[in-house]
Amino acid sequence: xxxxxxxxxxxxxYAVTCQGxxxxxxxxxxxxxxxxxxxxxxxxxxxxxxxxxxxxxxxAQAPLDDAALAAVxxxxxxxxxxxxxxxxxxxxxxxxxxxxxxRPLTDVAGxxxxxxxxxxxxxxxxxxxRR
Amino acid sequence: xxxxxxxxxxxCERAARQLARRTSRRSFxxxxxxxxxxTAALPLLPVARAASESSPxxxxxxxxxxxxxxxxxxxxxxxxxxxxxxxxxxxxxxxxCPPGTEMSxxxxxxxxxxxxxGKDYIISYNDCCGQTLCxxxxxxxxxxxxxxxxxxxxxxxLWCFGTQSRAVNCSVAVVLGVxxxx
Numbered sequence: 001x002x003x004x005x006x007x008x009x010x011x012x013x014y015a016v017t018c019q020g021x022x023x024x025x026x027x028x029x030x031x032x033x034x035x036x037x038x039x040x041x042x043x044x045x046x047x048x049x050x051x052x053x054x055x056x057x058x059x060a061q062a063p064l065d066d067a068a069l070a071a072v073x074x075x076x077x078x079x080x081x082x083x084x085x086x087x088x089x090x091x092x093x094x095x096x097x098x099x100x101x102x103r104p105l106t107d108v109a110g111x112x113x114x115x116x117x118x119x120x121x122x123x124x125x126x127x128x129x130r131r
Numbered sequence: 132x133x134x135x136x137x138x139x140x141x142x143c144e145r146a147a148r149q150l151a152r153r154t155s156r157r158s159f160x161x162x163x164x165x166x167x168x169x170t171a172a173l174p175l176l177p178v179a180r181a182a183s184e185s186s187p188x189x190x191x192x193x194x195x196x197x198x199x200x201x202x203x204x205x206x207x208x209x210x211x212x213x214x215x216x217x218x219x220x221x222x223x224x225x226x227x228c229p230p231g232t233e234m235s236x237x238x239x240x241x242x243x244x245x246x247x248x249g250k251d252y253i254i255s256y257n258d259c260c261g262q263t264l265c266x267x268x269x270x271x272x273x274x275x276x277x278x279x280x281x282x283x284x285x286x287x288x289l290w291c292f293g294t295q296s297r298a299v300n301c302s303v304a305v306v307l308g309v310x311x312x313x
Contacts, residue, residue, distance in 0.1 A: 006311035007253060015253050015307060020240045020283055024307075029236055029293035063277060063284060 010075035026080040041084030054100035066098035197247015205270035211243035214286035215302035220268035228259035260291035
């Protein structure tokens with residue numbers, strides 16, 4: 001029985017704070033909530049992406065302290081980042097998260113569009129390099 | 132070739148014999164069976180899909196230790212942070228939507244303490260969508276709820292997102308697991 005094992009730490013914080021919208025498997029809901037699975041790790045590969053993941057409203061305003069929030073972010077990247085998290089990724093620290101969440105984004109959609117374009121460009125140049 | 136019968140008779144006989152040669156009774160029964168099973172399963176698909184996606188690893192509800200109380204009561208332990216009409220009073224149960232409604236994949240999640248074993252359980256409050264308000268067993272409890280500006284922790288919102296219909300009927304309280312503070 002799954003209930004007997006118990007959920008604690010970042011997995012519990014994800015369940016109670018993020019999972020309601022991003023879902024247990026990180027799939028999100030098309031058109032309403034962006035997916036984490038197979039997507040979130042790519043942000044770390046472009047300039048500004050690392051900061052973006054902390055400054056988005058859902059993360060910056062989460063009712064968690066800086067240490068717990070950093071732990072959830074690192075847990076989430078390990079779980080849903082899959083092969084997209086760049087090699088040599090340095091985990092978030094409480095200090096970094098505290099600094100970044102103090103500067104929330106004012107134009108979330110605009111920032112996301114810009115990063116999505118950069119991710120697409122990086123993907124294309126990666127494919128060209130492999131050919 | 133004429134055997135004295137009218138032409139329509141001969142035509143029908145030829146068509147019937149050809150049909151009998153080309154098909155077997157068994158193949159007809161197979162196709163009929165497939166069609167019947169297909170039409171029976173079709174109306175179930177959207178509801179079943181939403182329910183299975185939103186709760187991938189729900190523990191066996193009936194096997195919860197010390198499970199007690201009335202799911203139709205607002206005081207039932209799982210309802211510690213519910214805001215809406217209890218599905219148990221609306222043709223569903225504490226963890227299943229009434230027929231004709233679809234469980235919202237998006238939800239708000241909290242924890243409630245089970246008095247039966249003293250443990251905190253992770254509870255998902257999914258709205259059931261697709262029918263007008265049930266209007267029975269209204270219940271508003273706010274344990275762990277945050278103000279409206281923290282939308283992901285607020286239960287005043289209608290959570291019929293990602294569903295075919297935005298009309299909310301009632302709310303369920305699905306147990307997702309045990310919370311242990313480390």
